[in-house]
Amino acid sequence: MDKLAIQGGARLSGEVRISGAKNAALPILCAGLLSADKLHLENLPKLKDISTSLTLLGHLGMQVSLDDQGGVALQAAHLDKLEAPYELVKTMRASILVLGPILARYGEARVSLPGGCAIGSRPVDLHIKGLQAMGAEIHIEHGYIHAKASRLKGARIFMDTVTVTGTENLMMAATLADGTTFLENAAREPEVVDLANCLIAMGARIEGAGSDVIVIEGVDKLHGATHKIMPDRIETGTYLVAAAITQGQIRVLNTRADIIESVLDKLREAGAHIDVGNDWISLEMRTRPKAVNLKTAPYPAFPTDMQAQFMALNCIAEGVGTVTETIFENRFMHVQEMQRLGADISVEGNTALVRGVDKLEGAVVMATDLRASASLVLAALVAEGESIIERIYHIDRGYECIEEKFAQLGASIRRVK
Numbered sequence: 001m002d003k004l005a006i007q008g009g010a011r012l013s014g015e016v017r018i019s020g021a022k023n024a025a026l027p028i029l030c031a032g033l034l035s036a037d038k039l040h041l042e043n044l045p046k047l048k049d050i051s052t053s054l055t056l057l058g059h060l061g062m063q064v065s066l067d068d069q070g071g072v073a074l075q076a077a078h079l080d081k082l083e084a085p086y087e088l089v090k091t092m093r094a095s096i097l098v099l100g101p102i103l104a105r106y107g108e109a110r111v112s113l114p115g116g117c118a119i120g121s122r123p124v125d126l127h128i129k130g131l132q133a134m135g136a137e138i139h140i141e142h143g144y145i146h147a148k149a150s151r152l153k154g155a156r157i158f159m160d161t162v163t164v165t166g167t168e169n170l171m172m173a174a175t176l177a178d179g180t181t182f183l184e185n186a187a188r189e190p191e192v193v194d195l196a197n198c199l200i201a202m203g204a205r206i207e208g209a210g211s212d213v214i215v216i217e218g219v220d221k222l223h224g225a226t227h228k229i230m231p232d233r234i235e236t237g238t239y240l241v242a243a244a245i246t247q248g249q250i251r252v253l254n255t256r257a258d259i260i261e262s263v264l265d266k267l268r269e270a271g272a273h274i275d276v277g278n279d280w281i282s283l284e285m286r287t288r289p290k291a292v293n294l295k296t297a298p299y300p301a302f303p304t305d306m307q308a309q310f311m312a313l314n315c316i317a318e319g320v321g322t323v324t325e326t327i328f329e330n331r332f333m334h335v336q337e338m339q340r341l342g343a344d345i346s347v348e349g350n351t352a353l354v355r356g357v358d359k360l361e362g363a364v365v366m367a368t369d370l371r372a373s374a375s376l377v378l379a380a381l382v383a384e385g386e387s388i389i390e391r392i393y394h395i396d397r398g399y400e401c402i403e404e405k406f407a408q409l410g411a412s413i414r415r416v417k
């Protein structure tokens with residue numbers, strides 16, 4: 001199993017190019033199942049989760065052709081199978097996103113319940129309830145969701161918890177339903193908007209994406225389209241925190257500032273100087289960061305996917321900061337690993353109290369999930385001496401060429417066996 005070896009102490013400087021967003025690309029790949037025509041996608045990130053998705057889509061019968069400019073052409077002229085087997089979905093929760101499209105287009109789908117994940121129990125009851133409200137008959141048997149509906153019907157669906165992939169699954173299903181669907185208390189995440197834009201380009205009739213009520217008027221079929229995947233806001237935020245934690249100065253390219261305002265606000269509060277342009281963000285940190293208090297919540301509030309990275313920042317900040325996680329019940333797995341590096345953190349319920357220490361010290365730590373892994377890289381960048389981060393396959397799910405990008409910014413980082 002690969003590990004990362006990081007020698008702490010370098011101040012990051014230079015430019016880094018952000019990849020396409022994993023959490024936009026994953027649902028958009030599944031949107032390709034909704035049409036018999038070709039869907040061309042640009043700015044597809046090279047990530048483990050993307051290759052896992054392409055394997056699953058290929059297994060279902062979709063033609064997948066990657067080009068060397070980071071694009072892919074997908075065509076599901078017809079599907080050979082309507083079943084997503086456990087073996088192909090167990091490593092990636094987003095595989096549940098094939099359910100809505102297959103059911104809407106073929107009237108039947110059998111999808112394995114996605115594997116459990118370290119950050120919480122992550123049920124899919126709201127996906128199922130929404131499809132039932134659209135007239136689907138659903139049975140859970142032997143760990144599979146088996147759904148049938150000759151044609152889904154438009155419905156008014158209130159989701160009592162804001163769910164990102166739930167909103168995406170139901171929005172995709174509703175594009176081919178008979179009648180109009182109202183998704184209430186919908187997720188407002190930019191990735192939902194990116195998916196809606198791609199579906200609209202394919203001929204879907206969608207209004208309100210980005211607000212908490214999305215209205216979808218079903219059509220008989222969708223057609224081919226070309227869509228460019230939005231930049232990854234979590235990758236962007238991670239590199240900005242890396243610059244702040246190392247008191248560096250970097251410019252992040254190929255990104256958008258308007259979709260990470262809550263993150264930029266917290267970085268400014270920590271003392272960072274930030275400038276933004278059309279497609280870039282620059283950050284300079286001239287002093288030791290100040291500790292910040294934050295609480296995760298659905299967009300546009302502070303993203304849970306940036307919580308661990310800010311915990312790393314608080315570890316070496318001046319003062320005491322609190323980090324409250326309200327989305328996932330088990331997303332503090334990085335705490336004990338940071339403690340190995342010398343962090344002073346105590347957890348009570350869903351809040352971590354972080355007392356900034358003068359320095360962290362290199363140690364062997366274990367990556368437990370995707371963003372926890374990123375936070376350990378950040379902590380290791382400022383720790384004295386060498387740190388080894390084990391089980392970095394988690395990181396490869398969501399960060400393209402992470403060691404190359406950090407090395408380009410001046411970090412001492414290498415992948416070892």
Ligand SMILES: CC(=O)N[C@H]1[C@@H](OP(=O)(O)OP(=O)(O)OC[C@H]2O[C@@H](n3ccc(=O)[nH]c3=O)[C@H](O)[C@@H]2O)O[C@H](CO)[C@@H](O)[C@@H]1O
Nearest residue numbers: 023094122123124125126127161162163164165166304327
């Ligand atoms: C591939 C992708 O886009 N992943 C993102 C997506 O995950 P994901 O879409 O899985 O997360 P959700 O927004 O669905 O989860 C939010 C909360 O709702 C709960 N819930 C969700 C569905 C459901 O049917 N029932 C239910 O109770 C979850 O347990 C969680 O407590 O949004 C999360 C929250 O921003 C991010 O951390 C993930 O990076």
Ligand SMILES: C=C(OP(=O)(O)O)C(=O)O
Nearest residue numbers: 093094117305370371398
């Ligand atoms: C939790 C994440 O992803 P997923 O929902 O795919 O597990 C993430 O991107 O931080």
